[in-house]
Amino acid sequence: xxxxxxxxxxxxxxxxxxxxxxxxxxxxxxxxxxxxxxxxxxxxxxxxxxxxxxxxxxxxxxxxxxx
Numbered sequence: 099x100x101x102x103x104x105x106x107x108x109x110x111x112x113x114x115x116x117x118x119x120x121x122x123x124x125x126x127x128x129x130x131x132x133x134x135x136x137x138x139x140x141x142x143x144x145x146x147x148x149x150x151x152x153x154x155x156x157x158x159x160x161x162x163x164x165x
Contacts, residue, residue, distance in 0.1 A: 100144070100155075101135040107151045108133075122147040 108118050115133065119126045128143050145154045 099135065101133050103153075104129075104147065105133050118147065118150070122150055 108115070113121070115129045116126055119129045122129070124143050124146055128139075129147065132139060132144060132147065141155055148154050
């Protein structure tokens with residue numbers, strides 16, 4: 099889950115939510131909402147934060163495709 103991933107990565111780098119928001123160039127509210135598991139988030143803002151960890155959101159197909 100995104101919220102758990104983000105919190106774990108942030109804490110492993112000894113960053114506060116404020117530190118992470120500042121480094122990612124997003125508002126503190128964005129980081130808080132991500133860590134709280136808010137169901138609706140702006141994908142661009144999420145990717146802006148995840149870039150710091152060398153990650154990004156992407157499409158995952160749930161349909162098996164034999165092609």
